[in-house]
Amino acid sequence: MANKELLQPYRGTKDYYPNDYSRLDYIFSVWREACMAFGYEEYLAPLVEDRELYTQKHASGDEIANQQLYWLTDQGGREIAIRPEMTPSVSRMVGARYQQLQKPIRWFSVANFMRYERPQKGRVREFFQLNIDNFGDSSVQVDVELIEVAIHIMRLFGASSKMFEIRINNRKWFSYWLEHVVGVTENEQQVSRIIDNLAKNTEEENSQKLGDAGLTPEQIDLVLRLPQLQIDDLAQYLDKSEGAAELYALMKSLEEKGYKEFIRYDASLLRGFDYYTGNVFEQFDLHPDNNRSMFGGGRYDDLVELYSGISVPANGFAPGNVTTELFLDNWNLWPEFENNTDVLVTVFNEELRHKSWGVATSLRDAGLFVQLYLKQGEAIKEQLSYANKSGIPFVVILGPEEDEKGLLVWKNMISGEQRVVKLEGLLEEVTNGHAD
Amino acid sequence: MANKELLQPYRGTKDYYPNDYSRLDYIFSVWREACMAFGYEEYLAPLVEDRELYTQKHASGDEIANQQLYWLTDQGGREIAIRPEMTPSVSRMVGARYQQLQKPIRWFSVANFMRYERPQKGRVREFFQLNIDNFGDSSVQVDVELIEVAIHIMRLFGASSKMFEIRINNRKWFSYWLEHVVGVTENEQQVSRIIDNLAKNTEEENSQKLGDAGLTPEQIDLVLRLPQLQIDDLAQYLDKSEGAAELYALMKSLEEKGYKEFIRYDASLLRGFDYYTGNVFEQFDLHPDNNRSMFGGGRYDDLVELYSGISVPANGFAPGNVTTELFLDNWNLWPEFENNTDVLVTVFNEELRHKSWGVATSLRDAGLFVQLYLKQGEAIKEQLSYANKSGIPFVVILGPEEDEKGLLVWKNMISGEQRVVKLEGLLEEVTNGHAD
Numbered sequence: 001m002a003n004k005e006l007l008q009p010y011r012g013t014k015d016y017y018p019n020d021y022s023r024l025d026y027i028f029s030v031w032r033e034a035c036m037a038f039g040y041e042e043y044l045a046p047l048v049e050d051r052e053l054y055t056q057k058h059a060s061g062d063e064i065a066n067q068q069l070y071w072l073t074d075q076g077g078r079e080i081a082i083r084p085e086m087t088p089s090v091s092r093m094v095g096a097r098y099q100q101l102q103k104p105i106r107w108f109s110v111a112n113f114m115r116y117e118r119p120q121k122g123r124v125r126e127f128f129q130l131n132i133d134n135f136g137d138s139s140v141q142v143d144v145e146l147i148e149v150a151i152h153i154m155r156l157f158g159a160s161s162k163m164f165e166i167r168i169n170n171r172k173w174f175s176y177w178l179e180h181v182v183g184v185t186e187n188e189q190q191v192s193r194i195i196d197n198l199a200k201n202t203e204e205e206n207s208q209k210l211g212d213a214g215l216t217p218e219q220i221d222l223v224l225r226l227p228q229l230q231i232d233d234l235a236q237y238l239d240k241s242e243g244a245a246e247l248y249a250l251m252k253s254l255e256e257k258g259y260k261e262f263i264r265y266d267a268s269l270l271r272g273f274d275y276y277t278g279n280v281f282e283q284f285d286l287h288p289d290n291n292r293s294m295f296g297g298g299r300y301d302d303l304v305e306l307y308s309g310i311s312v313p314a315n316g317f318a319p320g321n322v323t324t325e326l327f328l329d330n331w332n333l334w335p336e337f338e339n340n341t342d343v344l345v346t347v348f349n350e351e352l353r354h355k356s357w358g359v360a361t362s363l364r365d366a367g368l369f370v371q372l373y374l375k376q377g378e379a380i381k382e383q384l385s386y387a388n389k390s391g392i393p394f395v396v397i398l399g400p401e402e403d404e405k406g407l408l409v410w411k412n413m414i415s416g417e418q419r420v421v422k423l424e425g426l427l428e429e430v431t432n433g434h435a436d
Numbered sequence: 437m438a439n440k441e442l443l444q445p446y447r448g449t450k451d452y453y454p455n456d457y458s459r460l461d462y463i464f465s466v467w468r469e470a471c472m473a474f475g476y477e478e479y480l481a482p483l484v485e486d487r488e489l490y491t492q493k494h495a496s497g498d499e500i501a502n503q504q505l506y507w508l509t510d511q512g513g514r515e516i517a518i519r520p521e522m523t524p525s526v527s528r529m530v531g532a533r534y535q536q537l538q539k540p541i542r543w544f545s546v547a548n549f550m551r552y553e554r555p556q557k558g559r560v561r562e563f564f565q566l567n568i569d570n571f572g573d574s575s576v577q578v579d580v581e582l583i584e585v586a587i588h589i590m591r592l593f594g595a596s597s598k599m600f601e602i603r604i605n606n607r608k609w610f611s612y613w614l615e616h617v618v619g620v621t622e623n624e625q626q627v628s629r630i631i632d633n634l635a636k637n638t639e640e641e642n643s644q645k646l647g648d649a650g651l652t653p654e655q656i657d658l659v660l661r662l663p664q665l666q667i668d669d670l671a672q673y674l675d676k677s678e679g680a681a682e683l684y685a686l687m688k689s690l691e692e693k694g695y696k697e698f699i700r701y702d703a704s705l706l707r708g709f710d711y712y713t714g715n716v717f718e719q720f721d722l723h724p725d726n727n728r729s730m731f732g733g734g735r736y737d738d739l740v741e742l743y744s745g746i747s748v749p750a751n752g753f754a755p756g757n758v759t760t761e762l763f764l765d766n767w768n769l770w771p772e773f774e775n776n777t778d779v780l781v782t783v784f785n786e787e788l789r790h791k792s793w794g795v796a797t798s799l800r801d802a803g804l805f806v807q808l809y810l811k812q813g814e815a816i817k818e819q820l821s822y823a824n825k826s827g828i829p830f831v832v833i834l835g836p837e838e839d840e841k842g843l844l845v846w847k848n849m850i851s852g853e854q855r856v857v858k859l860e861g862l863l864e865e866v867t868n869g870h871a872d
Contacts, residue, residue, distance in 0.1 A: 018479050018543065038800070038806070041454035043451075046451065048518075052442060112483055112548070126483050137811055145808070257790075369475055371542070372581070374575050374578050376575055
């Protein structure tokens with residue numbers, strides 16, 4: 001007798017029964033369709049890597065490397081970890097063959113990952129991610145294309161501009177602004193942290209903190225007005241700040257392509273700045289019940305070198321299944337999933353089993369997904385009830401009377417209508433795509 | 437500077453660069469196509485499970501549980517293991533919801549697994565497996581269907597009956613034969629082990645060993661002639677041995693369906709008998725350079741109860757990517773994989789970038805996989821060379837002359853031919869599936 005506790009999956013992981021898997025598979029399909037539409041090719045990295053790939057200096061954030069990594073020592077004494085993210089692996093792969101690979105490298109993968117999280121809404125321990133990246137091209141056009149792919153994914157999901165927003169900033173421009181516009185040359189990290197949390201505190205609290213960091217009243221005023229900065233305010237800095245020029249070009253190019261309603265310059269967007277080097281973006285769900293970041297992305301020109309020793313311009317993003325599922329839940333965007341099976345071929349009695357099997361095989365060869373009823377000695381009524389409960393839309397009945405005349409019954413389980421047809425005629429209908 | 441050793445994947449795992457991934461993905465697609473054709477539905481289980489699921493009494497073989505398991509203690513003190521196989525997980529899932537699930541349960545999954553193996557040809561540490569199972573139906577027709585699916589998979593791969601063979605036996609029949617035909621009532625395990633290795637030793641050695649196990653010369657003679665046993669020799673035992681009746685029904689049903697050339701009754705096939713309870717099979721590659729078992733399958737009516745506490749008839753099999761890859765290699769059955777991208781839209785100059793982008797978008801909307809050339813300032817010659825090296829079959833060129841006339845150049849990179857066309861006409865050709 002088994003331990004009943006063993007019937008449950010490990011905390012933070014999920015059993016994907018077919019109904020659940022259909023939803024996961026739908027997300028995977030949309031991700032793949034969007035990436036392939038833009039000419040990206042699928043790759044896959046190993047499930048585990050040397051632990052050091054994640055813990056080496058300046059690699060994955062401290063939280064991932066120290067607190068969230070699932071790792072073990074193998075029987076040969078090597079410390080390995082289950083991948084918590086794809087960037088180290090894909091950087092390693094790009095680095096190992098960079099000279100031979102045709103540039104630009106347009107790659108994507110769909111894979112499972114693990115992080116030791118405290119399970120809660122939106123946080124699980126095993127999750128799935130699309131990773132799409134472009135390596136070897138530092139052009140701002142790459143930045144444009146990747147945001148275009150992100151929007152394309154959302155459109156394939158049926159999302160409109162009311163449902164999500166892509167907030168855009170530039171790391172270099174922010175640094176330039178802080179140093180040359182505001183004039184902050186000390187305590188930059190401290191000031192950045194305050195700016196990152198501007199929206200969470202009152203204006204008074206923010207002023208107080210900025211004052212404590214040594215800013216003058218004029219400087220504090222500039223910082224407090226940062227969130228109001230518009231993209232056209234950057235026009236005067238294009239010659240002075242490379243970051244401003246990149247950001248301006250990205251925004252204008254996206255606007256020119258008709259994406260204005262999906263994007264917004266957010267001068268106070270700083271998340272992920274440890275990682276990114278140029279244009280960055282973060283996609284937000286705009287639903288009032290789930291107003292949260294879905295994922296981030298952007299240019300990370302220094303990271304491949306860290307993992308591979310080779311300097312490679314790079315840009316990418318990585319949406320996950322969990323925030324995507326929440327988004328599709330909240331906006332009610334899931335399609336209807338039907339049973340994959342098209343037809344149940346019933347078996348009237350054991351004498352007719354072989355002929356029924358022949359019908360099933362012919363329908364399968366014509367491209368349908370077909371179940372043959374296997375259990376012996378069940379009445380047709382039971383078999384129809386099985387089709388009904390399973391949501392199988394069509395049923396074939398081949399009784400002795402039909403068999404004598406070389407016919408069979410084709411029953412539509414949804415309308416309840418049934419027709420007596422010849423197999424050849426039915427196959428022709430199936431091949432032409434209209435067997436109702 | 438990164439550690440150069442970190443550029444390599446962990447021993448026994450593989451980096452699937454897009455060319456390699458195409459091959460893996462082809463195997464996955466064939467597996468899925470075959471399972472869905474027979475009305476099986478996809479599910480997925482967690483990557484990790486409680487270690488106990490694998491180590492509890494009589495679960496996974498001792499080798500997997502003790503020597504090959506990748507396991508760790510999580511930060512909450514729970515011992516978890518990366519799945520080395522799917523059966524414990526899927527049995528757990530079936531057990532947890534058996535009452536609510538519509539029977540028979542036709543399920544399959546495609547997933548990654550890890551076992552600590554000594555890497556060598558055909559043995560890796562991370563591998564991928566199809567697991568297809570039918571739960572809740574003890575009918576021999578289920579045994580028939582699953583072997584039919586195994587053959588269907590091989591046919592989709594383009595394999596003929598010269599390339600592989602499915603060897604079939606029945607566990608209960610073997611036990612009956614040993615006890616009632618040969619008359620062995622002691623040392624059954626020892627005798628079974630000798631039988632399992634009959635082919636590896638000389639007749640003299642086998643006789644010696646069987647004699648040591650206490651068999652009489654007559655008994656030894658019967659055992660040595662076991663491999664010659666034919667399915668029709670079982671006719672006289674059908675009333676006496678349930679196993680003989682199951683095996684006979686399975687073989688005759690497969691023969692009636694036209695599969696005779698793919699199957700063979702192998703009375704000395706004992707592998708996996710710890711696990712299986714009725715009809716069993718093992719698929720062999722017949723290539724002289726790779727004459728080996730590819731995978732096994734069969735009925736395992738006791739195993740779900742072990743993992744879930746609920747008695748459930750079950751039958752299934754699980755081919756892996758590694759033996760499949762070797763099979764396709766040896767028999768030269770791989771299809772040609774082309775670049776996924778259909779079209780490269782070149783950018784003549786920055787003034788024409790936006791119009792070129794519009795062409796790319798229109799072609800994408802028409803269903804093609806389209807790359808837009810992103811790097812700025814590259815000559816058309818360079819862009820064509822990129823398409824050529826990347827194996828992209830079609831290229832669009834939109835120069836100032838064409839633009840003035842509302843035309844574009846559509847170039848076939850394989851034939852070298854090019855035509856000047858209107859975008860609308862081209863889109864119509866694409867929609868109708870014949871833009872050459």
